[in-house]
Amino acid sequence: MRHGHLSETLDTYGYLVWEVDWENAPASFVELYGLSAPAGLPEAALVPAAERVRRRENA
Structure with a gap:
């Protein structure tokens, strides 16, 4: 992508x-991208994959 700053890449492709x-x-936003999640993402985007699996198994 060759953008000078990560913010430019996220602004373009975010x-x-x-x-x-x-x-x-397969993972939460943080697990996938290693960054803090932007505001407005659904709750599922913030829950680690292992926790989502555990919740499904116990449902």
């Missing part, structure tokens, strides 16, 4: 984050 199927994603 909208793609909203297209993720977070309920079935």
Whole structure:
């Protein structure tokens, strides 16, 4: 992508984050990207994958 700053990359391509199927994603936003999650993401995007699996198994 060769942007000078990560913020430029996120400003350009950040909208793609909203297209993720977070309920079935293999990891949370932080696990996937190693960054703090932006405001407005669904709760599933903030819950680690292991916790989501545990919740499904106990449902």
